[in-house]
Amino acid sequence: MSETPEVRPPVVTPARVIIALCLVAPFVAMLWVGSYAKADPAFIGIPFFYWYQMLWVLISTALTVTAYQLWQRDQRGRASRKGGETK
Amino acid sequence: MKNGVNGVALGVFIFFFLAVTVMGFLAARWRRAENEHSLDEWGLGGRSFGTWVTWFLLGGDLYTAYTFVAVPAAVYAAGASGFFAVPYTILVYPLIFTFLPRLWSVSHRHGYVTTSDFVRGRFGSKGLSLAVALTGILATMPYIALQLVGIQAVLDVMGVGGGDNTNWFVKDLPLLIAFGVLAAYTYSSGLRAPALIAFVKDTLIYIVIAVAIIYIPIKLGGFDDVFAKAGHALSQVNPATGKPRGALAPPEAGQWTYATLALGSALALFMYPHSITATLSSRSREVIRRNTTILPLYSLMLGLLALLGFMAIAAGVKVTNGQLAIPQLFEDMFPDWFAGVAFAAIGIGALVPAAIMSIAAANLFTRNIYKDFIKPDATPKQEAQVSKFVSLLVKVGALVFVLTMDKTVAINFQLLGGIWILQTFPALVGGLFTRWFHRWALLAGWAVGMVYGTVAAYGVASPTQKHFGGSAKEIPGIGEIGYIGLTAFVLNVAVAVVLTFVLKAVKAPEGVDETSPEDYTADAGDPGVQVELPPATAGAGH
Numbered sequence: 001m002s003e004t005p006e007v008r009p010p011v012v013t014p015a016r017v018i019i020a021l022c023l024v025a026p027f028v029a030m031l032w033v034g035s036y037a038k039a040d041p042a043f044i045g046i047p048f049f050y051w052y053q054m055l056w057v058l059i060s061t062a063l064t065v066t067a068y069q070l071w072q073r074d075q076r077g078r079a080s081r082k083g084g085e086t087k
Numbered sequence: 088m089k090n091g092v093n094g095v096a097l098g099v100f101i102f103f104f105l106a107v108t109v110m111g112f113l114a115a116r117w118r119r120a121e122n123e124h125s126l127d128e129w130g131l132g133g134r135s136f137g138t139w140v141t142w143f144l145l146g147g148d149l150y151t152a153y154t155f156v157a158v159p160a161a162v163y164a165a166g167a168s169g170f171f172a173v174p175y176t177i178l179v180y181p182l183i184f185t186f187l188p189r190l191w192s193v194s195h196r197h198g199y200v201t202t203s204d205f206v207r208g209r210f211g212s213k214g215l216s217l218a219v220a221l222t223g224i225l226a227t228m229p230y231i232a233l234q235l236v237g238i239q240a241v242l243d244v245m246g247v248g249g250g251d252n253t254n255w256f257v258k259d260l261p262l263l264i265a266f267g268v269l270a271a272y273t274y275s276s277g278l279r280a281p282a283l284i285a286f287v288k289d290t291l292i293y294i295v296i297a298v299a300i301i302y303i304p305i306k307l308g309g310f311d312d313v314f315a316k317a318g319h320a321l322s323q324v325n326p327a328t329g330k331p332r333g334a335l336a337p338p339e340a341g342q343w344t345y346a347t348l349a350l351g352s353a354l355a356l357f358m359y360p361h362s363i364t365a366t367l368s369s370r371s372r373e374v375i376r377r378n379t380t381i382l383p384l385y386s387l388m389l390g391l392l393a394l395l396g397f398m399a400i401a402a403g404v405k406v407t408n409g410q411l412a413i414p415q416l417f418e419d420m421f422p423d424w425f426a427g428v429a430f431a432a433i434g435i436g437a438l439v440p441a442a443i444m445s446i447a448a449a450n451l452f453t454r455n456i457y458k459d460f461i462k463p464d465a466t467p468k469q470e471a472q473v474s475k476f477v478s479l480l481v482k483v484g485a486l487v488f489v490l491t492m493d494k495t496v497a498i499n500f501q502l503l504g505g506i507w508i509l510q511t512f513p514a515l516v517g518g519l520f521t522r523w524f525h526r527w528a529l530l531a532g533w534a535v536g537m538v539y540g541t542v543a544a545y546g547v548a549s550p551t552q553k554h555f556g557g558s559a560k561e562i563p564g565i566g567e568i569g570y571i572g573l574t575a576f577v578l579n580v581a582v583a584v585v586l587t588f589v590l591k592a593v594k595a596p597e598g599v600d601e602t603s604p605e606d607y608t609a610d611a612g613d614p615g616v617q618v619e620l621p622p623a624t625a626g627a628g629h
Contacts, residue, residue, distance in 0.1 A: 023181040030174035031350060033342040037167075039318075039335050045310030046394070049336040053173045054390045060177050061383040064184060068380050 015070050022067040026060040092246040093418065099427025100245065100434060103291070104265070107284045107435055111272030114279040125467035126200055129277035130450045130474055132368045134195070138377050140282055141369040144443075145378060146385045147285030148365045149356065152237030152437030153230075153501075155292070155392060160409040162396025166321040166333030168341055170393050171348045176386040178353035184379045187357065188372045189519045189607040196606040201447075202363050202515050203455040209518045210526040211598030213459055218533050219511045220455035223360040224481075226504030227448045230359075231485040232497040234437040234444075236410065238265055239489070241430045244414035259490055265434070266441075270482050273442045274475050278368055281442040288439050291432035293388065295417075299429070300391045303398050303420050316401040325550075343567035344559045351573035355509040360447035361440065372610040410494075441482070449478035499555035503544055506558070506572035510536035513576075513583050519607065526598050528586030536579030543571045 029035075030053070039047040127134060136144060154172075161169030190205065199205045202223065207216035239262060247261050272280045307313050314335065321333040337345050356362060369375055399416040406412050417429040453474040458465050465473070489497060514529045549556025562569040 023184060026177055026181050027350075030177055031346045033337065033345045034339075037336045037338075037342055037345075042311075042314075045312075045314055047314055047335050049167060050170065050390070050394065053170065053177070054387065056177055057173070057383050057386045057390060060181065061380065064180055064383070065380045067181075067184065068376055071376070 013074070015074050019067045019070050019074075022063040022070075025063055026056065029056055029059075093423055093426065095423035096418070096427035096430060097245050097247060099424055100241075100431045103287070103428070103431035103435060107287050107438065108268050108272065110283050110287065111268075111276060111280040114272070114283040115276040117279050117283060124471050126450065126453065126470045126474055127198075127467075129471045130200060130446055131364065132278040132282055134368055134370065136282065136369050136374070138369075138374050138381075141365070141374050141378055142381055143285040143289055144282045144368065145362070145365045145382060147281065147288050147436075147439040148361055148443045149440075150292075150385050150389060150436075151230075151234060151440040152433050153233040154389070155433050155436055156237050156240050156410050156413060157233075158389060158393050159396035159399065159413045162393050163399045163404075163412040164333070164396075164409045166317070166397075167335055167337045168333060168345060169396060170390075171345050171352075172393060173386060173390045174345075174349040175352040175356075176389055177383070178349060179356050180379045180383055180386075182353055183357050184376060186516050186519050187366055187375050187379075190363070190515075191366065191369070191372050191375055192609040193519070193602055193606045194367050196609050197602065200367070201360065201451050201454050202358070202511070203451060206514050206518060207455070207459070208601045209522070210514070210529070211600060212526040212530070215514055215526050215530050215533075216455055216459065218530060219514060220451045222507050222511050222533075222537070223358075223451050224448045226508040227360055227444050228481065228485060228488070229497050229500030229504050230361075231441050231444045231448075231481065232488045233501050234441040235262060235266065235485060235489040236494055236497060237437045238262060238434050240408075240410050241414050241433050244411060244418050245430060262489075263486070265438070266482060266486050269438050269441060270479055273445060273478055273482075277475075278364065278443065278446055281439045281446075282368070284435065284442075285439050288432065288435040291428060292436060295429045295432045296388050296391050298425070299395060299398075299417070299420075303395070303402070303416070306420060307398060307401050313397055313401040317397040320400045340568070343562075343565075343569050347562075347569035347573045348559065351509060351570040351576065352505065354512055354576065355505055355572060358508045358511050358515060360451055361444040364443055364447040364450065441485075445478040445481045445485075446474070448481045449474040449476075452477045495552065499552075502555060502558050503541060506540035506544060506575060507537055509572045509576050510540065510579050513580055517583075522600055523587065524583055525587040525590040525595065527595060528583045528590055531586050532579040532581075532583030535582045536575040539578055540571055540575035543575070547571075 036049055036052045038049060041048055043051040158169065158172045161172075163169075190202075193199065193205060193208075197204075197208055199208065201220065203216040203220040206219050207213060210216075242261050304310050304313055307316075318335045321335065322331050324330065325332050357366070366375060369378070395413055395416060399412045402416060402419060404412055404415050404419060406415055414430065414433065417426050421429060453470050457473050458470065462469070510533050513524065513532055517524050517529070543560050544558065545554050547556045547558070547560055548554065558571055559568050560571050560574070561567070562574050
């Protein structure tokens with residue numbers, strides 16, 4: 001690692017900040033139990049507490065998919081840049 | 088409760104059981120590699136699984152029969168507080184997205200089969216590696232035992248082996264047969280057997296849940312009625328404790344418990360050896376990342392399953408043992424043949440994780456105790472032999488455990504296992520990102536976490552038990568009730584950080600790190616990854 005190439009892309013990029021936010025969001029939402037510990041409004045008879053958490057299964061999945069795709073793009077970008085230099 | 092044996096349900100159950108048994112033995116031929124007799128082949132399925140096989144395998148592995156029985160049972164018993172399993176599984180995937188690919192990469196570069204292999208390689212410490220291995224084995228054993236409890240619950244409801252007046256041999260015979268068969272095909276086929284059976288298991292489970300979540304509420308008059316009745320039943324005051332049984336939403340006082348249980352369990356899940364075994368069997372780094380995006384489908388299923396707990400209350404299912412609530416609900420609600428399908432799903436659901444867990448525990452023993460301490464020059468073939476044998480031993484141990492001791496003992500140990508396994512997090516995940524921690528500091532942190540967790544759990548009383556009555560206790564210094572495992576984990580990290588500063592100041596020997604930074608990002612196809620695979624254990628020669 002000591003022989004860092006000169007034009008190394010920065011470690012923190014906007015894409016990476018978004019990736020981090022996507023991965024952190026479920027933690028904030030789920031650990032803040034007070035924000036959803038209630039019965040109303042109900043959805044087809046299911047109290048809020050339950051459908052809200054089930055909804056977050058879908059939301060967090062969407063966020064992880066986003067993070068995955070941004071990460072792949074990020075890695076491809078880096079690989080091609082690196083490949084262009086060394087080859 | 089219907090009396091006697093439910094013949095139709097039992098017939099369907101036996102049919103599926105026989106089908107997976109045949110599959111289990113045939114699995115040995117599935118994707119067979121040229122180099123059969125190595126731990127990589129037997130214990131990791133040749134590290135060849137793609138996205139879908141890994142998905143089924145991980146799903147089959149993490150969502151065990153015990154989960155299917157215990158999660159709705161917790162909801163049945165106490166309402167909202169049992170639902171923490173859902174946020175817990177939501178948090179698992181963003182978490183493993185960050186560290187699991189790194190573990191995959193470094194393990195492939197160096198031929199690591201277990202987490203302890205990695206810890207030894209990273210920190211050059213056999214002591215720390217032994218601590219991680221022992222914790223893993225200790226935490227896995229009761230988990231296997233609980234899979235048997237899951238099968239027993241199903242057999243009980245079907246009227247097989249139940250009844251107190253039958254002698255013990257007749258009573259336990261079905262369980263003995265089930266486990267004998269499981270042991271035999273795990274021995275011959277290794278990880279390939281549960282991987283193949285997982286397809287059947289998960290398909291059955293998804294079908295059963297989909298039907299249950301539509302069919303049962305219709306029979307009970309819709310979700311409005313289900314929750315109205317459940318809410319009413321939960322608000323009844325329990326004469327033993329003087330408090331209501333539970334609530335439809337956690338009260339203010341229960342929110343810390345809910346959140347800490349979810350977080351602590353999420354952190355712990357991928358410390359379990361069986362999770363890691365399933366992960367390392369995948370073909371590439373991308374397979375793991377992709378899986379973090381499709382595994383949440385299981386969380387959705389788990390949420391629906393938890394709701395069955397309310398349906399059991401609403402349907403007026405009365406059982407003294409909460410674990411029987413869901414099997415009993417199926418028996419009461421479904422036609423016999425479909426109840427049989429549902430029971431088969433739970434029964435097979437026990438076989439897949441039990442197989443993977445015994446393989447994982449056996450791998451830990453072989454690599455980190457046998458090879459590190461007893462026979463350092465073991466050949467790959469010998470390793471595979473020892474592992475096969477130990478996997479048998481582990482299962483027999485679990486069987487004896489269940490047959491000779493009260494079920495609550497297995498459940499208590501499982502609770503402790505969760506607390507214990509979380510204490511390996513700093514060494515493993517910490518080690519994946521930084522070499523800053525000192526190996527002795529990690530060992531000391533682990534010890535403090537283990538001792539605190541065990542003592543604290545011992546001191547929790549419940550109306551039915553004097554000790555190990557639950558997994559939550561007042562957090563020292565905060566005063567809220569929180570998950571003991573997480574409190575122990577925080578202590579563990581604090582000790583590790585402080586001692587690292589101290590040990591660095593006195594220049595204690597750091598140990599040799601055999602990994603290099605590129606190892607953590609290597610993928611299949613990179614130099615040194617594929618090439619090193621066939622001999623696999625080459626990396627262990629260091």
